[in-house]
Amino acid sequence: MKALRSLALFAVITIFAGLNHDAPGSETLPNVRFQVKAITERAGSRQVLAETHIDGPPGTDFDIKLNDPRFKLTADFITDLIGTERVKLRVKLATKRLFGYSPRNLPIYEEDLQQHTLQVGIDETVELLPFGHNDAETLKIEIEPVITALPRTREQPLKIEIVKLSHNGLLNINARKMPHRFNLVASLRVDGEEVARGAAQYLLQEAQEIRLVPVAGAKLPELALSMSIDSYQRSRPADLYTINFDIYQVSGKTKAEMAKNWAGVGNIGEPLSYELNSVLPCPGRRCELAFTVDLAESNTETQR
Amino acid sequence: MNCEWHDRVSALIDGELSAAAAAETRAHIAHCPQCSDAEREFLRLRDEIKAYQRDPDPVTMKRALNTILVSGHRPLWRREVALPLPAIALITLLAFAGGALSIRYLTPAAPVPEEARPAAPRIKDAGGEPPTELLRYDGGARAAILVRKRAR
Numbered sequence: 391m392k393a394l395r396s397l398a399l400f401a402v403i404t405i406f407a408g409l410n411h412d413a414p415g416s417e418t419l420p421n422v423r424f425q426v427k428a429i430t431e432r433a434g435s436r437q438v439l440a441e442t443h444i445d446g447p448p449g450t451d452f453d454i455k456l457n458d459p460r461f462k463l464t465a466d467f468i469t470d471l472i473g474t475e476r477v478k479l480r481v482k483l484a485t486k487r488l489f490g491y492s493p494r495n496l497p498i499y500e501e502d503l504q505q506h507t508l509q510v511g512i513d514e515t516v517e518l519l520p521f522g523h524n525d526a527e528t529l530k531i532e533i534e535p536v537i538t539a540l541p542r543t544r545e546q547p548l549k550i551e552i553v554k555l556s557h558n559g560l561l562n563i564n565a566r567k568m569p570h571r572f573n574l575v576a577s578l579r580v581d582g583e584e585v586a587r588g589a590a591q592y593l594l595q596e597a598q599e600i601r602l603v604p605v606a607g608a609k610l611p612e613l614a615l616s617m618s619i620d621s622y623q624r625s626r627p628a629d630l631y632t633i634n635f636d637i638y639q640v641s642g643k644t645k646a647e648m649a650k651n652w653a654g655v656g657n658i659g660e661p662l663s664y665e666l667n668s669v670l671p672c673p674g675r676r677c678e679l680a681f682t683v684d685l686a687e688s689n690t691e692t693q694r
Numbered sequence: 695m696n697c698e699w700h701d702r703v704s705a706l707i708d709g710e711l712s713a714a715a716a717a718e719t720r721a722h723i724a725h726c727p728q729c730s731d732a733e734r735e736f737l738r739l740r741d742e743i744k745a746y747q748r749d750p751d752p753v754t755m756k757r758a759l760n761t762i763l764v765s766g767h768r769p770l771w772r773r774e775v776a777l778p779l780p781a782i783a784l785i786t787l788l789a790f791a792g793g794a795l796s797i798r799y800l801t802p803a804a805p806v807p808e809e810a811r812p813a814a815p816r817i818k819d820a821g822g823e824p825p826t827e828l829l830r831y832d833g834g835a836r837a838a839i840l841v842r843k844r845a846r
Contacts (some may be wrong), residue, residue: 526833
């Protein structure tokens with residue numbers, strides 16, 4: 391009897407543990423917090439100049455600005471959750487340093503622009519060094535991701551909490567949430583009839599290749615597209631996106647470029663078409679390439 | 695109506711053109727039926743004049759003179775300029791350019807003395823500006839970003 395009672399208790403505990411697991415369709419949603427600190431380090435000692443926390447759902451983007459009369463830094467972060475313990479950050483880093491004055495007394499600046507893609511685990515920290523390493527005293531901006539789970543019934547707003555205010559407005563942080571993941575379908579049509587098709591999920595500003603596979607019975611050269619969805623903009627009557635793509639003809643292991651740097655603006659959910667007669671041999675017929683882009687439901691990328 | 699190269703054809707026959715202009719005119723004649731006809735006419739007249747006796751009769755002389763006058767042949771220094779204005783401007787420009795190039799290539803360039811060369815623009819250092827809060831961290835290095843494991 392006692393053994394049976396223990397077994398029943400064990401079964402109940404197991405069931406509850408299974409219910410609390412963060413599986414698809416579970417009662418919790420992932421929340422990502424970025425703890426941003428501006429710190430100076432000198433001879434092993436650290437001083438926190440400013441601290442701000444950004445909370446939001448996966449895919450929350452933010453930017454950090456350093457403002458000084460002689461130096462300006464802007465770091466734009468596009469973030470995405472990978473699995474449950476890693477965050478992908480795509481960073482555009484721009485700096486502008488006053489160099490001097492021209493003979494006409496106009497300011498001359500030294501400018502720099504960098505782009506980086508980083509993957510950060512929950513046990514790692516991103517260090518942004520506006521002036522690189524300095525033996526005397528180093529200024530750094532530390533960004534720590536913290537991934538938690540919030541009950542699904544609770545609202546998941548975007549929140550910026552200023553833990554320690556920076557002196558003289560030295561550090562400014564903005565955050566925003568916009569779609570990052572899209573479902574794209576590309577269709578090759580001849581005289582309006584689909585002859586090849588390809589589909590993939592795209593991450594904002596990340597290029598990938600998509601192959602157009604001929605439909606059953608169609609005999610035509612295999613095409614591949616190297617493309618990216620570069621931007622997304624809320625608009626009415628429909629939200630807008632921009633794409634950039636190259637077209638290749640694939641033959642075995644070789645790829646012949648047929649079109650380079652084609653670009654366009656489309657409405658979410660509506661087809662965007664390009665005539666291909668100038669690049670594809672279609673004598674007497676009308677060949678076109680059509681894209682349809684929709685928002686993806688999921689915000690979490692499957693860990694690769 | 696005569697082609698606008700008509701006078702140049704006449705000058706060519708008279709040996710009054712430079713080698714380059716003569717070559718240009720011959721190339722034009724090869725493709726212009728009017729000028730080709732004019733050239734033949736000028737040459738015929740020249741041959742006729744050459745063939746005249748020392749003491750031609752006045753009637754023949756007058757007839758030849760009238761033929762020349764009707765054909766529009768005149769000495770170059772007596773002719774009225776009938777070129778359109780853009781052509782005159784182009785010829786003048788080419789003449790100046792040719793003269794300038796001749797002077798340039800025929801005359802060796804004198805070396806520019808050191809003190810006469812324009813000075814490079816001087817950039818005033820920003821060091822005279824008042825120090826700012828971030829200045830003491832600036833060693834002039836490029837911004838960097840990296841990922842570091844957190845100490846447990």
